[in-house]
Amino acid sequence: MERYSRQMLFNKIGAEGQRLIGSRTVLIIGAGALGSLSSELLARAGIGKLIMIDRDYVEHSNLQRQTLFTEQDADDKKPKVIAAKERLQSIRPDLEIDAHIAHCDGPLLTELAMDADILLDGTDNFDTRLLINDVAYKASKPWVYAACVEASYSSCGFVPDATPCYRCLVPVLPSTTLTCDTAGIIAPAVQMAVAEQVTTAIKILTDQYEAPYYLRIGNVWDMEHMKYKVDAMKDSNCMTCGCAPVYPAFEEENTDNAMRLCGRDTVQVIDGRLTAEVVNHTLTRLDMKVNRTPYFQEFHYSGQRFVCFNNGRILIHGLHDMNRAKTLINQLFG
Known part of the structure; x- marks a missing residue:
């Protein structure tokens, strides 16, 4: 001791x-x-x-x-x-x-x-x-x-x-x-x-x-x-x-799958379907430049920076409109 x-x-x-x-x-x-x-x-x-x-x-x-x-x-x-x-x-x-x-x-x-x-x-x-x-x-x-x-x-x-x-x-x-x-x-x-x-x-x-x-x-x-x-x-x-x-x-508690992060131009979207495998497959198919780490995949799309964690949680930086965030997710992943 x-x-x-x-x-x-x-x-x-x-x-x-x-x-x-x-x-x-x-x-x-x-x-x-x-x-x-x-x-x-x-x-x-x-x-x-x-x-x-x-x-x-x-x-x-x-x-x-x-x-x-x-x-x-x-x-x-x-x-x-x-x-x-x-x-x-x-x-x-x-x-x-x-x-x-x-x-x-x-x-x-x-x-x-x-x-x-x-x-x-x-x-x-x-x-x-x-x-x-x-x-x-x-x-x-x-x-x-x-x-x-x-x-x-x-x-x-x-x-x-x-x-x-x-x-x-x-x-x-x-x-x-x-x-x-x-x-x-x-x-x-x-x-x-x-x-x-x-x-x-x-x-x-x-x-x-x-x-x-x-x-x-x-x-x-x-x-x-x-x-x-x-x-x-x-x-x-x-x-x-x-x-x-x-x-x-x-x-x-907010049950919506999209929310603004407090004090930041960042929207968080949670979608359990978007596993690391699904995100990786989509980004490979679109031939996008990706920064891959053991915890998330980072890339840019339509002027926004995306950070996709391995559990279906995505941070979209430089954005405060939740409807726009959902639109971008749908455009990428359907």
């Missing part, structure tokens, strides 16, 4: 806390700025297992704040969860990591949550957080929210039967339509959000997360750091954690 000796000297953890951390499994949804840093901190803290899910790949614009990734990862357009897994296992070869290159939907998230002790939010949009909230409360799993944009950050831990849920707090959460892709972000804001998030997660994992409970909000540029007590914010009529929960995020 020499590796964790300094952490064990901290009297809130000690030998028993370290044992608990080493026995736990954490599901991290999103492997971008938040998820990459939280996974590294947990790996270095001695977590037993990480489950990671992310649908994207590393780009050069990520390197300013997404600390696990390298220039080579961006050059190779390596899927984020694969790049993260490789880096984390170079830090800790004994760490078990279950990596999923996939879109986070209700059924997959529910399946992965069953094997986790806690869920960590590494996403960048409101709808996915509502889904995480519903999955966590339906499965009676704690989860920790984190968000950041520009120089601001926020974080809060949620525990079924103990705290109000994320849906209860929506009226008091920072209201913004800004994203990192539209308003930018500085790395210290990410690090503050993750510092709060991972500390809360470690408290939960070592059975030390107790009332009073707080939503923490800050701005690193202005050096403002605030906390708001949330114990009394539980809504007895809440559709997720109230007296008669119905978990509406499952019903509200």
Whole structure:
């Protein structure tokens, strides 16, 4: 245990806390700025297992704040969860990591949550957080929210039967339509959000997360750091954690096979028929120039850049019109 000796000297953890951390499994949804840093901190803290899910790949614009990734990862357009897994296992070869290159939907998230002790939010949009909230409360799993944009950050831990849920707090959460892709972000804001998030997660994992409970909000540029007590914010009529929960995020989840990615001129299309074999056959028949990797096939068509993952998920860059995206898919694949 020499590796964790300094952490064990901290009297809130000690030998028993370290044992608990080493026995736990954490599901991290999103492997971008938040998820990459939280996974590294947990790996270095001695977590037993990480489950990671992310649908994207590393780009050069990520390197300013997404600390696990390298220039080579961006050059190779390596899927984020694969790049993260490789880096984390170079830090800790004994760490078990279950990596999923996939879109986070209700059924997959529910399946992965069953094997986790806690869920960590590494996403960048409101709808996915509502889904995480519903999955966590339906499965009676704690989860920790984190968000950041520009120089601001926020974080809060949620525990079924103990705290109000994320849906209860929506009226008091920072209201913004800004994203990192539209308003930018500085790395210290990410690090503050993750510092709060991972500390809360470690408290939960070592059975030390107790009332009073707080939503923490800050701005690193202005050096403002605030906390708001949330114990009394539980809504007895809440559709997720109230007296008669119905978990509406499952019903509200977008069932369309095309969606715009938050803050980006990119449309994602999911079609299970478009396997790697089908895509490869079509591109070969059309004699198109293709960049093939173990994870996806990349090519240009009708002025747009396509990235076709091996499971029928396609990203069309430089586009925001979902109907146009579907038209292009039909033109290519019928």
